[in-house]
Amino acid sequence: MNDELVIGGQVVRSRLITGSGKYQDESIIPQVLEAAGCDIITVALRRMDFDRPTENILRHVPKNKILLPNTSGARTAAEAVRLARLARATGCGDWIKIEVINDQKFLLPDNYETIKATEVLAAEGFVVLPYMCPDLGTARRLVDAGAAAIMPLGAPIGTNRGIRTRDLIEILIEEIALPIIVDAGIGRPSHATEAMEMGAAAVLLNTAIATADDPIAMARAFRLAVEAGRLAYLGGMPGASTFARASSPLTGFLDQTEA
């Protein structure tokens, strides 16, 4: 079956995108990526720690992966643009996850600033994946601004609460032609399956794998969950009903008497 995911003109085999944050031991990241089957991994840009000048996350990222730097730490569109340009100056590609957050309690993205940053960066040739609060009007503006995909949140970052914004994400999947990638809130493989059954193009998660007791096992569980959900979506799931519908024939019972 031809079921390609294309983002920014590039074919992506895996519909599971994972983050590189929160690992107790970053050296297991290659094994996690292998178990997860991921093509894309997110990273953040931060000031150099001169006490640990040799630490380098990229050492743990195989060369054939697409690096998706985020603009975490940005509070305005201007800060996100500045971080994106710096990320591109590393020479690691031109993909960027726009993350503009003012709210430190729930880490909810600022949709207005996100649209502004997307507009500027898409015009500069970046492959822009904006993280956003699921809202149809915003999604349409992000499409117009040149986004390569739309990344609505399922629940606040790191909460593992699942897809609490389900109905709003379903509207985006219905109405927006770009890939919809559910980002944040996915805490269990079953949440990832739910997103994929809904018709999401992919899921992005970090905490659920990185902070699991066994991140490599969890990565494999998520890989299978994403594949299962995608296959179920493509398979066309039958609807639910209130009353029972027998799966076995209701005729030819033993001892049945003919009228």
Added chain:
Amino acid sequence: MTITLNGKSQILDESAELLAILHDRQVDPAHVVVEINQSIIPRDAFATTLVNDGDAIEILRFVGGG
């Protein structure tokens, strides 16, 4: 002279090349991006860029993130 390096004030004896500042701090130039006064310095210009009194330098690198 005084520069601001990643938000901290630092005293340098004299103007120095950016590359020398990185080497002094055991920083591999291949792993970082650098801004001076909010302008990005291309990596191939590290050796020829002079850091001057009052410059604000940001040296960044990728870390784990979601």
